[in-house]
Amino acid sequence: MASRFLETERLAERLDFLARSGLREVRLLGGEPTLHPAFEELVEQARSGGREITVFSNGLMPARALDCLADLPVWQCTVVVNVNQPDESEQDYYRQRETIRRLGERAMPGFTIYRPDFEAEFLLDLIAATGCSPVIRLGLAHPCLSGANRFLHPNQYRAVALKIVRLARAAAQTDIRLDFDCGFVRCMFSDTELERLRQAQAHIAWECSPILDVDLDGKVIHCYPLAQFMSLPLTPSATTAQMRSEFEARTRPYRQTGIFPQCSACPFRAAGQCSGGCLAATVRRFRRTPFQIEMPASERGAL
């Protein structure tokens, strides 16, 4: 049975994988990576040789992990702290806020939209009060293939788009920028709204080209939502370019469409300007309905 935590000696295989692929950034994610009992050791290994690290955390980290990250040079460490709405758990929010304050510029608040009635304006006050990076990493909650997780249905994208534009404009007034994560689609915004996002310096993207993850068992996955859909073994000669190419080949049939029925006829998708949204949400649209039909054989029998 696999350990709940990555064995520290297995990190070297993953660092070799990055080195072979010419990558200088190490991303640590979980679960909650800071709960690893040897987190500080992992961080030291990961950043050795001048590599940059990015940690994806919920901000509710043990004090020793926070001390470790807060001592790293700002250029070498980014901690994306996914912050919940304060009304979801007020106590957690104040702990997250304190973590972000300690990390200062190393921290970048992340906000994942799970529901159409989200409120994220509180992040502007959070950034002003903590001195963290003035960038909000904004994500849409995407479904796992099973759909068992909490996610935002594509039919709700239009509703959240209006609130995103409002947030971007408010953020721009205090020189805060929105940074779109994967799975946004162009058609969720009108042309006027897109112009407003650009004026607000938002980093908008319509991509589904995730950074590959390596799980605890050494399997390389396309991304968390597609973990059960496909994986490749992390071999001693594998590179990210090879793996991306393999994943691209396997997913190409599904990329003919996107999260909406209109995607396969969309000129922006055809021109490569929009991915058609999250591939996991796209794959979930496909159905499996085996059938059989009996045809009288008289004419065929004569053939």
Add this chain to the structure above:
Amino acid sequence: MSDPGPIVYHCAPTVCWVKDSEQTILVEERSGQSWSLCGPEAVVWDLLVLKYPADRIVEFLAALLDEPHERAQQELRSILQRWEEIGLLATGKGSHGQSGNQRRV
């Protein structure tokens, strides 16, 4: 000469499909092969996955194409044969619910 009996066309459980605004896309999950259906073919696919029997599909096709019953039946037969040729369907000799995946000769 004995009656050859009906032909049973099967769609494998590894074929998945999605209905888009202008086409139906089908993917064979193991091979990665894919197809795009439009027009009457897409309609036939819709009815097949709804488990309509051949005579009802012929009725729909006759109305859709404004053709006599016999022409619609021939159209359905042609579509199924074409899908068999491209590997989307397999055939077996039908016998009241028996199934198979061998090409009929």
